[in-house]
Amino acid sequence: MSIIIDSEQCTACESCIVACPYGGIEIIEGSAVITPDCNLCGACVDACPVEAITLERTEYIDKVDKSQFKGVWVIAEHYGGEIHKVAYQLLGKGRQLADILKTDLTIVILGTNFDQILSSFGDYGADRVIYVESKILKHYYSDIYVNLLSDLVSERKPEIILIGATPTGRDFAPRLAKRLNAGLTADCTGLEIEEETRNLRQTRPTFGGNLMATIRTPISRPQMATVRPGIFKASNETKKKIKIIKIEKDLNETDSVTKVLKVIKKQKTTVNLEDAEIIVSGGRGVGSKEGFKIIKDLADALGAELGGSRVTTELNWVEPDRQVGQTGKTVSPKLYIACGISGAIQHLVGMQNSEIIVAINRDKDAPIFGIAHYCLVGDLHEIVPILTKEVRKIKSED
Amino acid sequence: MKVFVCIKQVPGVSEVKIDPKTNTLVREGIPSIINPHDKHAIELGISIKEEYGGEVIALSMGPPQAEKALREVLSMGVDKAYLLTDRAFAGADTLATSHTLALAIKKLLKETNVEQKYIVICGTQAIDGDTAQVGPELAEELNIPQITYVLKFRLEEDDKVIVERAFRTEEVVEIETRLPVLVSVVKEINVPRMPGVQGIVNAYQNKEVIYLNADDIGADKSEIGLNGSMTEVWKIFIPEKKVDHVVLTGTIDEMVRELCINLHDDKVI
Amino acid sequence: MDFGLTEKQIMIRKITREFAEKHIAPVAEESDRVSELDPNVMEKMKEMNYFGTCIPEEYGGAGLHNDTIAFAICTEEIGRVDASWSITTGVHCSVCTYPIYRFGNDEQKEKFLIPLAKGEKIGAFCLTEANAGSDAGGVQLTAEKEGDEYILNGSKIFATNGGIAGTLLVVAKSGEINSRKQLTIFIVDTDTPGYSVGVKEDKLGVRASNTSELVFQDVRVPEENILGGLSNGFRLGLQILDFGRITIAAQCLGLAQGCLEASVKYSNEREQFGTKIGKFQGIQWKIADMTTDVESARLLTYKAAWMCDQKMDYGLSGSMAKLVASEAAMKAAHQAVQIHGGYGLMKAYPVERFFRDAKMGEYAVVSAA
Structure with missing residues (x-):
């Protein structure tokens, strides 16, 4: 496979250079030329206005007999005797995929003491549960998971395997993929079926979320994907009568090359605004140190870090290391909620790269509204507590 | 003991911007940097050497420009650096990448004829792709234990390795295994040192970056690069801008409810 | 003709810039306010070898003695965020440490250069007096020979790094008449009896950089501390x-x-x-x-x-x-x-x-x- 550039056609318009995420193409002597940085992603092909660039794909030669692979699997994980919620979300999506493929949906659990709940997975759309039972599976062991799952997959040949993109899922999924020589796509946010080929189109953010890539595994099976919790919704619209396959294994600690010595609970660490996904900040409009309590409550409800404008740190309403802005931290969270911050340039430069900005302010002409995505004009002292209540409600439903 | 550290040169994606007018990527002036997680891997490698002895070897697969990244880690105190560079490596997915790295590590182990006592260290993930897959896949290729998301690392007698692994947000698991082992580290594990001027001078005057191509590592062309990949990038596109500028109206309750619905749809809460 | 920098110089710029932005810039305003160099930054600067930039490794330096462009780049990049630090290391390196490397004999290098290059001691160059500076011939600080020692008497002003220095290069009048031909440079350890720091200047700018008056009262310096020969000072x-x-x-x-x-x-x-x-x-x-x-x-x-x-x-x-x-x-x-x-x-x-x-x-x- 390679990128072919027709230098006669090329007008050196540089559209391809702009489109290339890798800096893998440049203009030399009036024509685009591929550089060693090219990653063959094909972004330049779509960008070229004169169709001078083509991506020459080698013929797809299947590495396995794909027709042998049937069915959609979800691998569940569990902590402290409870199935992680992402498994239910994956069942929701898995059901849709299985329906399009006209095949069935299986949930795989490696654990112990789950007999009671196995039949309940039918309510979430599963046709079948494969339950591998062993005392030792109370804990997670990287190698035991990979060994058991690769045996199951080799034997039963599913065409799609969905795994939660948690620290556990992201630990065993790649190793399993390598052992099965299967394609794996991490952190998918979208999954679609190409009906005629039964290929799974897996869309995921890449390049720090600045780009989206759709990935396929056209020549091999199974197709594996990990998905972050919260991306898909669990559904109990389709109820199925569930078939339970229980496999008892006699495993002990010597079956793993690793040993779990102990589990340590960690305290939440210090302020880290730069890495925070959500920040709730207060400004002069908060009015007092005591006034920050409602801001803090909202932050807590959202699992967010607390921030403040310069004046609030100078007046000691919040700690100095929480200051956002020119003289404080520069932040770019997924969500930034500015409460009672007017939006002086010195604050804006510190937070304008946030993905979503919510502004709550009494003054409808406040500059903060100029860069905010969602604007709430009103008194923060009234709005914030109601917002906190609403957020708690949503969180408890999720 | 050999300590292999795998690093990647990546675009500094936090500086990437989308031009709102043309909805295209603004690439200009984006520096290439060492993947931030990998600096923590290098720091762990060097500190293992300082505490227990051994040799720290950095490996990177990428275009010739990635030599700069390797020079930087040589400046930090890495002993040797290898750059795996070949057009045949291009377009590799994580499976093909881990295969290539594994071939290089096996070759380097074989050359020295020492007993297979080694550690491989990776950063958890690269900020351009964020897959976190190469580490575990590499461990599988090398057929050694893996421990990902490592927060603390120590060696004890009889090649015993004890690590703390981040498990859930507020839970850490202490795990024991034996060398050889692959660990992938998270940022919290350490603070990477900055190379001093002396280190930089040393890296350019007394150390070298050794280039290895597909033949050097004995790679089968069908198992590397695009040919060795199971996945293909079918399409790359710029995500639709999530939200524009919405002024919420109505009573406070209505505004709050609408906001929450929007934020939930935007997947931020 | 080649205007390109070497890969090594480019790396030195990159790292120095990262260092300066990460460690110096955040405290520069405060250092300016209190008119003191930040001690944490001082330790880090030592680790980064900025006190031994243009000294070979064998004397504890970074090894840029043949790469003045790289040394200039370090000074430039530090100066880009904080002139005070740039002046401190710049003066230390260029007019104290480097001259000892260039003009000193082996014993002097062994004794004075190593602690300076490692930053264990800060260096200063003392020329300016109340009535002499740009006009070096007007130096009035005297060095009188007694046995195999010289006795220094007088004072220097506006000495950059003076108040924090451990090693000084002092330009002194070693003869009877005021003449350029009678000037000698002495290497002076600041713990020598008779030496003291006078007024620390409170300045308009580069406030964190130390500028002090230095007082010499019967400071006895051994003859072997003469740098580059008697009467060779000018x-x-x-x-x-x-x-x-x-x-x-x-x-x-x-x-x-x-x-x-x-x-x-x-x-x-x-x-x-x-x-x-x-x-x-x-x-x-x-x-x-x-x-x-x-x-x-x-x-x-x-x-x-x-x-x-x-x-x-x-x-x-x-x-x-x-x-x-x-x-x-x-x-x-x-x-x-x-x-x-x-x-x-x-x-x-x-x-x-x-x-x-x-x-x-x-x-x-x-x-x-």
């Missing part, structure tokens, strides 16, 4: 200052660069009359002028450094570099504050400090006036 001093000028040029260059970048950044952030002020031609002109000045200063500074590495006579080039760079710094600082408008007077923006710091470059290592 000739040596000129050469030391030549090298020092490259350093000051680099420091001013960094400051001008810092002003330029701050101005570009602000022009792209600040909106007035419904648009970014950087869209106004009036601002663009200023920035174009600054950019040109900075580039001129850079070319002259690197050329002087290059000539030094080629063992050519770089005296004139160094002087021109220092003149152009110090003026570029003043102009850039003035325009940067101008572009920032009222905010330029506020300590929230670094240009306020740059503006005060810029003036010093015009006087340091012989006035440009």
Whole structure:
């Protein structure tokens, strides 16, 4: 496979250079030329206005007999005797995929003491549960998971395997993929079926979320994907009568090359605004140190870090290391909620790269509204507590 | 003991911007940097050497420009650096990448004829792709234990390795295994040192970056690069801008409810 | 002709910039306010070898003794965020440590150079007196021979690093008459009895850099501490200052660069009359002028450094570099504050400090006036 550039056609318009995420193409002597940085992603092909660039794909030669692979699997994980919620979300999506493929949906659990709940997975759309039972599976062991799952997959040949993109899922999924020589796509946010080929189109953010890539595994099976919790919704619209396959294994600690010595609970660490996904900040409009309590409550409800404008740190309403802005931290969270911050340039430069900005302010002409995505004009002292209540409600439903 | 550290040169994606007018990527002036997680891997490698002895070897697969990244880690105190560079490596997915790295590590182990006592260290993930897959896949290729998301690392007698692994947000698991082992580290594990001027001078005057191509590592062309990949990038596109500028109206309750619905749809809460 | 930097020089710039932005810039305003160098930064600067930049590794240095361009880049990059630190290491390296390496004998290098290069001791060069400075012939601090010792009496003023120094190069009058031919440079350990630090100056700019009066009362210095031979001080001093000028040029260059970048950044952030002020031609002109000045200063500074590495006579080039760079710094600082408008007077923006710091470059290592 390679990128072919027709230098006669090329007008050196540089559209391809702009489109290339890798800096893998440049203009030399009036024509685009591929550089060693090219990653063959094909972004330049779509960008070229004169169709001078083509991506020459080698013929797809299947590495396995794909027709042998049937069915959609979800691998569940569990902590402290409870199935992680992402498994239910994956069942929701898995059901849709299985329906399009006209095949069935299986949930795989490696654990112990789950007999009671196995039949309940039918309510979430599963046709079948494969339950591998062993005392030792109370804990997670990287190698035991990979060994058991690769045996199951080799034997039963599913065409799609969905795994939660948690620290556990992201630990065993790649190793399993390598052992099965299967394609794996991490952190998918979208999954679609190409009906005629039964290929799974897996869309995921890449390049720090600045780009989206759709990935396929056209020549091999199974197709594996990990998905972050919260991306898909669990559904109990389709109820199925569930078939339970229980496999008892006699495993002990010597079956793993690793040993779990102990589990340590960690305290939440210090302020880290730069890495925070959500920040709730207060400004002069908060009015007092005591006034920050409602801001803090909202932050807590959202699992967010607390921030403040310069004046609030100078007046000691919040700690100095929480200051956002020119003289404080520069932040770019997924969500930034500015409460009672007017939006002086010195604050804006510190937070304008946030993905979503919510502004709550009494003054409808406040500059903060100029860069905010969602604007709430009103008194923060009234709005914030109601917002906190609403957020708690949503969180408890999720 | 050999300590292999795998690093990647990546675009500094936090500086990437989308031009709102043309909805295209603004690439200009984006520096290439060492993947931030990998600096923590290098720091762990060097500190293992300082505490227990051994040799720290950095490996990177990428275009010739990635030599700069390797020079930087040589400046930090890495002993040797290898750059795996070949057009045949291009377009590799994580499976093909881990295969290539594994071939290089096996070759380097074989050359020295020492007993297979080694550690491989990776950063958890690269900020351009964020897959976190190469580490575990590499461990599988090398057929050694893996421990990902490592927060603390120590060696004890009889090649015993004890690590703390981040498990859930507020839970850490202490795990024991034996060398050889692959660990992938998270940022919290350490603070990477900055190379001093002396280190930089040393890296350019007394150390070298050794280039290895597909033949050097004995790679089968069908198992590397695009040919060795199971996945293909079918399409790359710029995500639709999530939200524009919405002024919420109505009573406070209505505004709050609408906001929450929007934020939930935007997947931020 | 080759205007490209080596890969090593590019890396040194990259790392020094990262270091300066991460560790120096965040505390620069506070250091300026309290008029003291930050002790944590001091420790880190030592670890990074910025006190031994142009000294070979065998004497504890970083090994850039044949790469003055790289040394200039370090000084420039530190100066880009904080002139005080740039002056501190610049003076330490160029007019104290490097001269001992260049003119000292093996015993002197062994004894004085290693602790200086490691930053265990800070170095200073003491020429200026109340009535002598640019006119070196007017030095009145006396060195009288007694046995195999010299007894130093007098005082020095405006000594950069003076109050924090462990090792000094002192220009003294070692003969009866006031003459350039009677000057000798002594290496003086600051724990020698009779030596004391007088007034610490409270300055307009480069406030964190230490500038002090130094008092010598019957300070006994052994004969073996004479640097480069008796009565050789004037000739040596000129050469030391030549090298020092490259350093000051680099420091001013960094400051001008810092002003330029701050101005570009602000022009792209600040909106007035419904648009970014950087869209106004009036601002663009200023920035174009600054950019040109900075580039001129850079070319002259690197050329002087290059000539030094080629063992050519770089005296004139160094002087021109220092003149152009110090003026570029003043102009850039003035325009940067101008572009920032009222905010330029506020300590929230670094240009306020740059503006005060810029003036010093015009006087340091012989006035440009």
